[in-house]
Amino acid sequence: MHFRTRAIHVGNDPCPETGAVVRPIHVASTFMQLEAGKWRDFDYSRSGNPTRSSFQETVANLEGGAGGLAFASGMAATHCVTSMLNAGDHILAGSDIYGGTYRLLHHITSRAGIETTLADSTHLDAFAEAIRPNTKLVWIESPGNPRMTITEIAACAEMAHKAGALLGVDSTFATPVLTRPVELGADIVMHSATKYIGGHSDLMGGVLVAASKELYDQLYFVANATGAIMGPFEAFLCARGLKTLELRVREQCRTALQLAEWLVDHPKVACVRYPGLATHPGHAIAARQMEGGFGAMMSFDVDGSFEDAKRVVESTKLFHLAVSLGAVESLIEQPASMSHASYDAADRAKHGITDGMIRLSVGLEAFEDLRDDLAQALAD
Ligand SMILES: *Cc1c(COP(=O)(O)O)cnc(C)c1O
Numbered sequence: 264m265h266f267r268t269r270a271i272h273v274g275n276d277p278c279p280e281t282g283a284v285v286r287p288i289h290v291a292s293t294f295m296q297l298e299a300g301k302w303r304d305f306d307y308s309r310s311g312n313p314t315r316s317s318f319q320e321t322v323a324n325l326e327g328g329a330g331g332l333a334f335a336s337g338m339a340a341t342h343c344v345t346s347m348l349n350a351g352d353h354i355l356a357g358s359d360i361y362g363g364t365y366r367l368l369h370h371i372t373s374r375a376g377i378e379t380t381l382a383d384s385t386h387l388d389a390f391a392e393a394i395r396p397n398t399k400l401v402w403i404e405s406p407g408n409p410r411m412t413i414t415e416i417a418a419c420a421e422m423a424h425k426a427g428a429l430l431g432v433d434s435t436f437a438t439p440v441l442t443r444p445v446e447l448g449a450d451i452v453m454h455s456a457t458k459y460i461g462g463h464s465d466l467m468g469g470v471l472v473a474a475s476k477e478l479y480d481q482l483y484f485v486a487n488a489t490g491a492i493m494g495p496f497e498a499f500l501c502a503r504g505l506k507t508l509e510l511r512v513r514e515q516c517r518t519a520l521q522l523a524e525w526l527v528d529h530p531k532v533a534c535v536r537y538p539g540l541a542t543h544p545g546h547a548i549a550a551r552q553m554e555g556g557f558g559a560m561m562s563f564d565v566d567g568s569f570e571d572a573k574r575v576v577e578s579t580k581l582f583h584l585a586v587s588l589g590a591v592e593s594l595i596e597q598p599a600s601m602s603h604a605s606y607d608a609a610d611r612a613k614h615g616i617t618d619g620m621i622r623l624s625v626g627l628e629a630f631e632d633l634r635d636d637l638a639q640a641l642a643d
Contacts (some may be wrong), residue, residue: 266325266440267509274320289313289500310487314495318502319470322460325439325505326452328472330479332486333498337435337455338363339491340469344372344400344431344451346485352375352399357384357414358614359407361455362603384414385545387422392429394426396503401426404433405442408548409562409598410615411536411620413545416552420448429478434611435459435589436560440512442552444539445474451482456493458589462504462511466497511591511627516556518633519625525634526563533619537561559625560588562598565641569618572597576621578640582634588624593633596622 264272277284289312294305305311313424323331326511332505334340341364345354354368358381368379380458382393392402416432423430432444438459444452446550454460456468459614471486473479486492493501516539523537538549539557549557565572575595578585586602596602598616604615625633 269324270321270508273324274317275506278321281541282402283373285313286317288495290495300580305411307497309490309492309560310491312495312498314502315493315498318493318498318505321502321505322439322454322470323472325443325508326472327443328356328447328452328474328479329476329501330473330483332471332473332479332482333456333471333493333501334471334486335491335493335497335521336467337361337433337453337469338367340453340455340471340490341367341433341469342483343467343485343489344402344453345372345377348372348375348377348399348480348490351397352377353395353397354400355390355393355395355398355403356381356429357390357404357407357412359384359412359414359434360404361408362401362605364402364404364433366605379589385412385419387415390419391422392426394422398423398426398428400431401428402431402433403635404436404544405552406436406538406558406560407434408560409602409620411543411558412539413538413543413547413549413552415548416442416444416449420450423450424448436558437514437553438508438558438589439557440509441556445472447552448618450474450478455588456497456501456504459508459512460501460504460589461497462508462590463500464587464590464592466500468493468497468501470501508532512559513556514627515559515625518628518630518641519559519561519623520557521630522623522633522637523561526561526637529638529641532565535561535563552569552594561625562620562622564617564619565621567619569599573600574621574643575640578643579636580639581628581636582623590624591627593628594624598622 319331429450
């Protein structure tokens with residue numbers, strides 16, 4: 264079956280008792296057993312909950328993995344992965360990773376005696392050189408944030424496996440509609456479900472999909488032991504979000520490409536970073552590993568100062584001035600003062616985050632309205 268059919272039908276059988284075509288939200292924390300010591304499918308909602316299970320089954324199927332686990336947030340999902348490691352292990356991560364992941368690896372995971380090195384995952388030779396004998400996890404993001412860098416997942420999987428490490432991919436920007444890392448050799452896929460999976464800026468959630476049953480079991484052990492699981496209401500919203508994910512993402516990609524092409528020609532725009540543009544350094548790889556679209560995230564630099572960019576992000580009327588991404592409403596932000604403000608100036612420079620940079624999350628509004636909104640903001 265096709266992706267969009269599975270998104271609607273897998274894990275979503277009608278309720279066997281009532282025939283309701285939408286399953287009820289199971290809020291029970293505990294489940295009555297028939298005999299002492301003989302367990303039914305569910306016993307306690309941290310360990311397993313029918314609403315969460317249903318969402319996990321759908322998302323694992325869409326990613327082509329052996330099993331899925333849903334968490335309270337994307338960071339809780341990533342933390343579950345790092346919690347599988349032991350003191351003395353090493354993590355190699357791409358330099359364009361999400362700021363919260365950077366903080367987790369450098370300030371929390373490090374406390375357990377696990378060291379992290381960052382290296383440029385877009386240059387595979389340099390990235391491979393940063394592998395150590397004790398590297399147990401390689402962690403990448405593609406497209407990366409906020410420069411929209413593209414990392415070749417299949418090559419990273421080969422590199423990690425040769426070194427005896429697992430490859431984890433934060434695929435939040437790509438969504439399973441555009442990229443399925445497990446098919447490219449990744450061991451673990453992570454999503455901030457807060458973004459495209461939820462898709463409406465109304466929930467926090469995270470997901471892991473494991474490529475094998477063994478890895479799923481190891482992750483499940485950590486998830487159950489540490490308890491940062493997704494609640495049933497969020498699981499219901501995420502399962503609902505998946506049903507329209509393909510339609511939303513395809514349309515958002517289409518509008519994003521139109522906006523990127525329009526911005527390229529704008530006299531006040533110095534450069535546009537969007538993997539769908541032939542001028543983007545990662546375009547050829549993106550065209551291979553992203554199917555039917557290049558995502559709906561982009562960044563561009565205004566030809567001007569920090570203050571000029573600040574004025575633009577504060578002048579849009581449809582694009583809301585906010586961090587986060589992936590929802591039906593378009594968002595605009597200035598990385599230097601918002602999403603990446605915690606980096607010091609030297610770190611921002613090292614990561615290519617310029618003062619004039621503006622990041623867009625393109626939503627589902629009409630292209631013409633979004634274009635006109637950016638035009639008036641840039642004209643001020
Ligand atoms: C938002 C985000 C996260 C963190 O997810 P939360 O749900 O906010 O915890 C991780 N990676 C990427 C790429 C994100 O955009």
